[in-house]
Amino acid sequence: MICKKCDSPKTVVLRQKDFYCDECFMISTNHKFRACLGKNKILAPNEKVLICLSGGVSSSVLLDLIQYGISLENTKKLRIVPFFIHIFDVESKTATDFILEQCKKYNFNVYMVHLSDYLNTSCQLPEQNCIPEVNCDVANQFHSMQNSMPPTARNDLLLTIKRTLFIKYAKLLQCNIVFTAETSNTLAIKLLCNLAVGRGSQVQNDIGFSDTRDEKVRIIRPMRDISKEELDYYIKIKQLYPICNSSINNTNSLQSVIASFVFDLQENFQSTISTVCKTADKIGVCADRTLGKCLICESNFNDVNFKLSALEATSISRTVSFANISSNHNTDLSNIFKNDSHTAVFPLVHKYLCYGCSRIHSEMKRSTLPPHLQIL
Amino acid sequence: MPIPCRRCCVKNAVLKRPKTGDALCKECFFWAFETEIHYTITKAELFNKGDSVAIAASGGKDSTVLAHVMKTLNQQYNYGLNLMLLSIDEGITGYRDDSLETVKQNRDDYEMPLKILSYKDLYGWTMDEIVAQIGRKNNCTFCGVFRRQALDRGAALLGVKCIATGHNADDIAETVLMNVLRGDIARLKRCTAITTGSEGTIPRVKPLKYTYEKEIVMYAHYKKLVYFSTECVFAPNAYRGHARALLKDMEKVRPSCIMDIIYSGETMSVKEQVTLPTQGICTRCKFVSSQEVCKACVLLEGLNKGLPRLGIGKSSKAKRMLEEYNSKQVNGTDLLADAVNDLNDVDLDKSNKIDSKKKECCGNIDTTCNKNKSNCCGGTGKCNNQHSSAVHENGGNQKLNSLLEQYELDESSNIQDTLHPESNGANASDNSDGEYSKEEEDDTCSSSCGKMGSLQIGF
Numbered sequence: 001m002i003c004k005k006c007d008s009p010k011t012v013v014l015r016q017k018d019f020y021c022d023e024c025f026m027i028s029t030n031h032k033f034r035a036c037l038g039k040n041k042i043l044a045p046n047e048k049v050l051i052c053l054s055g056g057v058s059s060s061v062l063l064d065l066i067q068y069g070i071s072l073e074n075t076k077k078l079r080i081v082p083f084f085i086h087i088f089d090v091e092s093k094t095a096t097d098f099i100l101e102q103c104k105k106y107n108f109n110v111y112m113v114h115l116s117d118y119l120n121t122s123c124q125l126p127e128q129n130c131i132p133e134v135n136c137d138v139a140n141q142f143h144s145m146q147n148s149m150p151p152t153a154r155n156d157l158l159l160t161i162k163r164t165l166f167i168k169y170a171k172l173l174q175c176n177i178v179f180t181a182e183t184s185n186t187l188a189i190k191l192l193c194n195l196a197v198g199r200g201s202q203v204q205n206d207i208g209f210s211d212t213r214d215e216k217v218r219i220i221r222p223m224r225d226i227s228k229e230e231l232d233y234y235i236k237i238k239q240l241y242p243i244c245n246s247s248i249n250n251t252n253s254l255q256s257v258i259a260s261f262v263f264d265l266q267e268n269f270q271s272t273i274s275t276v277c278k279t280a281d282k283i284g285v286c287a288d289r290t291l292g293k294c295l296i297c298e299s300n301f302n303d304v305n306f307k308l309s310a311l312e313a314t315s316i317s318r319t320v321s322f323a324n325i326s327s328n329h330n331t332d333l334s335n336i337f338k339n340d341s342h343t344a345v346f347p348l349v350h351k352y353l354c355y356g357c358s359r360i361h362s363e364m365k366r367s368t369l370p371p372h373l374q375i376l
Numbered sequence: 377m378p379i380p381c382r383r384c385c386v387k388n389a390v391l392k393r394p395k396t397g398d399a400l401c402k403e404c405f406f407w408a409f410e411t412e413i414h415y416t417i418t419k420a421e422l423f424n425k426g427d428s429v430a431i432a433a434s435g436g437k438d439s440t441v442l443a444h445v446m447k448t449l450n451q452q453y454n455y456g457l458n459l460m461l462l463s464i465d466e467g468i469t470g471y472r473d474d475s476l477e478t479v480k481q482n483r484d485d486y487e488m489p490l491k492i493l494s495y496k497d498l499y500g501w502t503m504d505e506i507v508a509q510i511g512r513k514n515n516c517t518f519c520g521v522f523r524r525q526a527l528d529r530g531a532a533l534l535g536v537k538c539i540a541t542g543h544n545a546d547d548i549a550e551t552v553l554m555n556v557l558r559g560d561i562a563r564l565k566r567c568t569a570i571t572t573g574s575e576g577t578i579p580r581v582k583p584l585k586y587t588y589e590k591e592i593v594m595y596a597h598y599k600k601l602v603y604f605s606t607e608c609v610f611a612p613n614a615y616r617g618h619a620r621a622l623l624k625d626m627e628k629v630r631p632s633c634i635m636d637i638i639y640s641g642e643t644m645s646v647k648e649q650v651t652l653p654t655q656g657i658c659t660r661c662k663f664v665s666s667q668e669v670c671k672a673c674v675l676l677e678g679l680n681k682g683l684p685r686l687g688i689g690k691s692s693k694a695k696r697m698l699e700e701y702n703s704k705q706v707n708g709t710d711l712l713a714d715a716v717n718d719l720n721d722v723d724l725d726k727s728n729k730i731d732s733k734k735k736e737c738c739g740n741i742d743t744t745c746n747k748n749k750s751n752c753c754g755g756t757g758k759c760n761n762q763h764s765s766a767v768h769e770n771g772g773n774q775k776l777n778s779l780l781e782q783y784e785l786d787e788s789s790n791i792q793d794t795l796h797p798e799s800n801g802a803n804a805s806d807n808s809d810g811e812y813s814k815e816e817e818d819d820t821c822s823s824s825c826g827k828m829g830s831l832q833i834g835f
């Protein structure tokens with residue numbers, strides 16, 4: 001068996017059918033990364049870009065691809081000014097140490113930010129290349145908020161929290177672009193997760209090439225055409241040693257159920273992930289900003305232009321199980337409980353929150369919300 | 377500790393509603409269940425006063441509960457609807473006998489007229505006759521295609537304003553997942569609509585769209601409704617099988633996900649650049665079709681002209697075959713035989729490929745079946761009555777038992793003990809009850825031709 005590009009012996013097998021040698025494989029992976037950025041024409045020359053690192057496989061490859069890109073000295077040079085950020089939780093000491101070490105090796109500076117910074121209103125850049133002092137009260141408050149939620153809601157909110165922090169620090173660093181290291185595998189899982197928590201209308205921003213919910217900062221996913229399989233070859237060839245981390249670690253959540261489902265299906269059907277991702281590419285967003293947007297995830301509210309939706313049907317279900325309405329009375333059911341956030345299944349929906357965030361909100365301890373959400 | 381009913385606060389609750397987690401007593405559950413469906417019907421404006429409505433009746437739990445609730449609400453709220461039951465008999469010896477008996481029971485219980493239309497009435501051929509023509513290998517193409525259109529044809533014969541089908545919330549959520557997995561954006565867009573049907577066709581409506589399957593089973597149980605429960609008859613296509621397995625796992629973790637998935641489907645928009653195939657009307661029979669001449673008409677033409685394989689392969693092939701057939705009529709040449717041979721070869725290749733694919737993915741499904749009923753569909757080629765049972769009152773239904781275990785609040789475990797001492801309720805296979813209206817959008821046969829086993833295991 002020989003490489004499909006040159007005649008060298010094959011060393012890489014993708015999707016059980018495409019053969020490459022190491023060299024051609026690296027060229028092809030680099031090309032995928034650059035093509036994804038190139039065809040979307042989003043980068044101005046010397047664009048400041050905030051790059052989000054986790055220490056995992058895809059993050060390590062992204063870091064390497066960027067280092068390679070900016071080290072080129074020809075027309076192919078990646079003309080960006082990179083900034084790096086790592087968002088950590090207290091338990092993940094190994095990750096923080098690893099990231100510091102990794103960035104030192106590449107000679108990049110990195111900002112370390114604790115998750116509980118979500119609750120902070122202060123806007124200050126931490127010192128580079130060190131782990132900042134974490135305010136214990138804030139951290140405790142943050143963890144008590146997390147722990148008050150069921151695993152599915154917690155995982156769902158965690159993505160939004162990270163997104164919020166990325167955008168906050170991008171603005172502090174005056175970056176208009178953020179890169180995340182999400183791969184096609186991650187995104188296929190994320191699409192199904194989005195559907196499962198009622199975020200079908202947010203797919204384009206959550207899974208697509210770019211998240212344009214913020215007016216200034218765009219989140220870009222330059223690794224979206226690269227698969228987990230390719231990453232594994234990449235780290236092997238370049239001898240990178242990422243730490244093993246997974247954002248989905250709860251065994252009893254929708255996200256973990258979906259992740260293992262996609263993993264199993266992909267094992268048997270090599271086209272699963274690409275099919276799901278292609279589906280995602282065809283799904284659009286509700287572009288009507290006049291309807292208002294969610295205070296937690298910044299998605300535009302849905303324009304529900306049909307007579308009845310699952311939102312209303314669920315609310316009615318709660319109403320009829322709750323209210324002591326006589327069977328003969330033909331009351332207008334839709335108006336009972338409409339604005340009562342204690343009994344409603346979807347508190348504050350389409351007033352302050354989107355469907356998905358409203359569901360999360362109903363499942364959390366409310367006193368622990370960050371200041372800008374305290375009005376809820 | 378008995379939990380008081382959340383609504384009346386007087387009686388003890390008998391179940392916890394999977395959709396909202398609220399605990400209700402039996403009477404309040406009946407009221408809530410029916411009132412929600414009433415709300416769906418009125419808010420979504422499914423019917424107009426004076427309409428004739430055909431309820432697609434298979435004898436299964438969904439259509440039985442639908443018929444019961446429609447009858448109740450029609451009286452209670454004066455919908456003024458003229459309700460009737462419509463059943464399709466494929467004409468497979470022995471296969472529908474039990475389910476049609478159940479439908480006849482529904483007719484008597486709910487005092488509704490029942491029309492049973494056979495494939496013979498609708499197409500001029502019974503499945504048995506088609507099998508005799510085509511052989512065993514491709515007949516599932518026929519029953520899949522014919523079934524999709526049978527309700528439309530039947531409704532047209534009855535002259536009704538619309539068809540009500542028993543699709544429940546689980547079915548719809550499952551279809552959303554399935555269409556994502558197979559990348560079918562057009563159907564993804566359509567599948568959450570409560571009313572379907574294009575200009576000039578008889579619309580289909582889904583009054584149970586927001587009703588959980590679990591509650592349907594509980595309602596039928598507490599109301600002691602008679603329905604027909606089959607196991608292993610529903611052979612989902614590969615994608616539906618995977619989607620169903622995923623949904624079941626997800627529902628265990630967060631039951632509200634069924635509604636959340638439906639909401640996702642309802643609010644999801646398709647990018648403007650994406651062109652969706654248009655759904656038109658067949659120029660011959662005037663029923664919904666994405667092609668100029670629908671597949672059913674092509675298949676029928678093939679049968680009627682003695683070219684039964686017509687239409688099984690690609691439509692371009694079919695067209696060529698027809699042209700060649702017609703030219704043969706004129707010229708008397710023997711091109712047709714060549715064309716048929718040609719087509720046969722192609723089909724063989726193709727169906728072999730499909731079969732091997734199916735074998736892989738349906739393995740799971742069949743294993744689950746076999747766990748519970750040994751030898752079910754396993755190569756016997758007929759998957760009919762030996763493991764089906766009409767559920768009467770406390771009928772022996774594994775699914776029901778596992779549901780009661782999960783959601784019923786009082787000491788109902790005795791039901792399980794007495795009914796299924798040998799079965800393990802928690803592992804009950806969750807097979808649908810073979811509602812033939814379910815796969816309106818699938819091309820696959822749901823094995824009502826009895827050939828499921830032979831297609832997927834035998835070859």
Ligand SMILES: [Zn+2]
Binds near residue numbers: 006
């Ligand atoms: Zn090569």
Ligand SMILES: [Zn+2]
Binds near residue numbers: 295353355356
């Ligand atoms: Zn939101």
Ligand SMILES: [Zn+2]
Binds near residue numbers: 401402
């Ligand atoms: Zn009650």
Ligand SMILES: [Zn+2]
Binds near residue numbers: 516517520822824826
């Ligand atoms: Zn069949």
Ligand SMILES: [Zn+2]
Binds near residue numbers: 659661663665671674
């Ligand atoms: Zn036709």
